[in-house]
Amino acid sequence: MSNVPHESAQASVSASLTQAVLHAATRLGLDRRALLSACALRDEQLADPDARIPFAAQETLWHELDARLQHPEPGLLLGRNLAPGPFSVLGYLLQSSATLKDALNAALRYQRLGGEGGELHVETGDQCLAVLYRPLHPQHPATRIRVLAMMACWVQITAPLLDDFHLLGAQFRHEQPADTAPYQDVFACPLQFASDDYAILLPHALCQLPLIQANPPLQQLLRQHAETLLARLPSASLSARVIGLLGEQLAHGEPDRAELARALNLSERTLQRRLAEEDCSYQQLLADTRRQLAEQHLRDGRLPAAEIALLLGYSEPSVFFRAFRQWTGLTPGEYRAQQAESSPGRATTPQTDPDQ
Template identity: 65%
Template structure:
């Protein structure tokens, strides 16, 4: 699986910092005070496509958490975000023809908003999980930031999708004494102390049309998004392959040629460039399956047969044999061993 970006090297969109500052101002926090606290100058925020250091944005979130006298300042900031809070990414999502297309765009172009975490889309039976795994997960600034982003996503999606109904929200933080801010923000069952932050929705919503879908505008924005993505410091090819494999496995055995085409290269070029990085397609596929399998088994929510399907295996028995080769244990033995060690 791809490793998290080093926080020292990560960056975020200046437009996102602007959105935080504007939302904070609506809630009564002085803009100058926040800018001074995080070490940013107005000139660094004028270009919406510019980048600022992730560590500066974390200082901004820490100041918001300290100065905003509310039980959950992150939820309040998210509710106060304006409609253009994610710049080109936000408008791209709004112009997508379906909710599924918007989610795929969010995952592909997430780095345009920021590199403060990883956004993933996972299918589990009839559920769709939009998962966010942040950098520096244990800091108060991160909790404030993630809650604001989750609320901000819903603020963006709700006007576009009339039948939006969350199945539940999963939060990687202890349950607070006062649940009312969470109930008001999400209006659905809540799971605290979860492995990840996640919005869980019915999988059927993927095909739902968006009210502002605009194919012509979307194509223009897609080209702009690709250009902006190309200007960011590039991830390794191995990391990009792993990200694609993770998304494709639930649809069955990934197609190597189709994956290479998605990356804009031939299958032979893909093999050569992975070899230059000291890796191979088959190695990445095996490692992706192994790490996903261990994660699902450790979480304990899904039966092994369903995990086999999510990893692209046509038969559970093939998965069971592969897992024993990887770990020396059956899936059931691994799950039991993990449960004992956790206890």
């Protein structure tokens, strides 16, 4: 995930995905024209399945649906009524993949075609593979209805592609609702609420199984089209590029701002000015990147905290421990233990770091 402070107004989402959501809402009895009007959208904007609309417009649509649908969890209801076809190239690309693992890799590669509101991540643990969803815009947390709809839709699309589809668990950031029956109807697995992430937990063996609709020739054509569509999308913001370079530099020690600026063909002063235009700074991005990577390594549970400190460019583990406590109010060991307790299906390795 990127903690890039994108302006959500500049982000876009797939017109075909928006069209699919509207079709589902119409089937559930809502007035399409009223929804379009509330979102300041027109049918012409959605006519081309490869077109894009503003992220903010689709987010308004989700809020309208949340208010209008009479259901304990409107997102789950919508997700079960979303068809893969209207997702255009991305949906067919996933369906025609050789295995579920290949489908997940394609989803990671081409996820921007669906939208820029959030990102999928895959974490591999000892007992399972976790597919996580995290928002791209820290100032706009993941909308519950949107995420639940996408999770339910993913299950709806994937289940028919495998003979023995089942989940090991499903995790949600929000508190447990009074009625969890709608969740069990969709996910049919152990549920965990008040989690750090929205996630679906899959058995490793499931990911290696061939998909029923695997179609290599079609897959090749779809990938070519997906690459063309991906190339049309606007380049990543400067802050996103900075975070990418920071990740590379951190692998070799303390990042160098001057070197990073040179890699971007900018002076240090221009770098700072342009980052300020995106409402962030070099130091903020460095701290955000370090925190994100630290939490990722600690959740994974494979590396000692002292080794993580070195991977993040800290000269001494104690400096990392202090920084991590400032970020989270916890020591790395406490954070790892908390994650292991809340996510028993993920990998954990006992640690003996001095700050545990």
